[in-house]
Amino acid sequence: MKKFIGLLFIPVLALFSFFGCSKDKSAENIKTQYTSTIRKYYDDDIEKNIFFADDTNENTVKIYYPSSIQARIDITNPTNNMQKMYRGLYYQQVVLDKIYKYYEMTQEDFYTKMSSKGSDKSIGELSTQLERLDRVLDEFKVSYNNFLDNQEMEFNVTSYSFALNKVIDVSFDFIYNYIRLYEKNCRSTTGVYTSDTLQIDLYKSYVDVAFIVYKENIKAFTYSVGENGICDLSPVVKSSSTFNILDKLLGSCTLSLDIANGLNNADNAETLDKVNNYYYFKSVFEQRLVNYKQIYAEQDIYTITRYRFNLVNGVDYDNYLNSLSISQRSNVTMLDDFVANNFNDYYNKISAIVA
């Protein structure tokens, strides 16, 4: 009987070993996986990334059609709906740019330090997220190809934009996990500010800025559900609504020379004051963000956004808020308050230290 029970344990042990080991990924594996995944952003035929940024002119969106036709759309001052839609695409691309900028700037340090630690289970999750990103990029490429096949530019941009949102969602999951690992394993704990660490934290801040702008101004607009959904970004692009924070995406990512030099001079109280303020409000923002995410997930953000941007005839935002119960109203007000105060305070403190 004992032998029989002992025999039963062998396959169980084997299963444990198999699943346990398979999750151990080395940093080198992740690096390779990332490179092959990110390669999907590129179109081999044109040797360009599949987004529509124009390398030569940032004010235009450039589309390469398979028939070697190139289309350029000026998005500087969008006046018609099509230009506004493409301006929306441009903002989505900026969001992705902010996300991957952090990765690009830290990857070398990350892989060097993580490799020296050997295989680590904690980075297994990164691998899973990259697998998800890989799948979403495959889906996205279908939208991309459909977009190019069907040359009705205005008609097709909505589904393309919606597919791009899925890529952005998965990219945020990936980058926030990556940031958590990077800060846990690769950051010095001396607490002394240097221009290098400050610059990396700034990249993190721009991921945060992109996250809030995406949640508030992009995601809800490009969410499409039948006739009731908000189909494209044209209502928010160039709108004068106080809820429009798209311009926050276009900020610089570079630490100003004054602040960088000031850090080396211990007597420079003004620099330290600005840097301390930045770090303090970064902490406040990160604390409140947890609550924002929780409430955001519980609210019907698509309905809220429609009222915020006056897309519902006859009912303005204040009337909409008054129609809610007090507790619901408090929750929605908290979302607005988070952006108007915590996010804005954070952004203002960033602005004080960048060039």
Added chain:
Amino acid sequence: MKFWVKIVVALCVVVVIVFGVWAFFFREKDVVKAYNQTTQLVDYKESLGLKERLVELSKMDYLHNEKTRKIVGNNAVNNEILNIRKDCLSSELIVGYDEHDVVIYSYDSYFIVDKTVDDIIRFYLPYTRGTYSSNTHQKNLSNTIKVYIESLSSLDKTIDNLIACQKEITGEDTAEMDALRGHYNQLYLKYRNVLNKSSQVMIALTDYINVSLYGGKMMADSRIALYDCYARALKVATSKDEIRKEVETLYLHDLHMIWDKMDKVRNGIDIYDSTYTEYKFLTGFNALFCEYRKSYDLIFDKVNLDKRQMADGEKLSDIVEKAKEPVIVLLNVLGF
């Protein structure tokens, strides 16, 4: 024991165990308890319609439903009634002057303070869903909410009685006016009590949020810091055992100073300068709030003159050494 009795007993035991297990798994979790109770409080207060009736009462400056029978200050009783009406119901800032027409104090009526309290409690409401364990703070919050609700209920009845009395009497009899004065005195005491209990709710809320949401390491922003100062100043202004009007007035004056800073922050006006920066104020506030609570409470207990001297770095002997600098910064930012 008969067989069927044993069966019944066994079944009862099973039912009790199943019920116990069910109650354990489906009990109201601590995480939502504070949120639910605060929501109930907000909804309850709204359902009472206090604000509407107080506005109605503020417009009712006459007797017996006759607008021509105005209450005029021609005797001590009427003056007392009018003063209480001003202190409780006025929608404008109440200002006091000395003999040279120099402003010596200014404060908000209870009605305005109450509106500010509502704003603050509604601001805190979405933050009451923390996940850290905080049983003590949760119980404290529950108790303060319960007591606050009782005080609101009592005020509600007082307003009903007062309005009924004022509508009924003609004012032609001294006894009638004495009775009305009694009702107004009740309004004053009950409203004062409501504000005192509300301050305890606000303090309990910040303590609960600090522990349950931020694990005891809350980083305050300017609004939270000022709201907490406001709650503590209100508690002191309304909790002196022996109510002496002139003392309360001065504490309410200090309360209005904090309100003024809150209003500026809400409207994006900078309240800091190069000496007393936002960073110094907030880090100082965090230190007082988390580590030097006794010193922090002590500030608001002091009268206005003492606060001003403390802001100048004097009379700090009661303050812990490490808390002295934060106290000075805090008082200066608050305007003392």
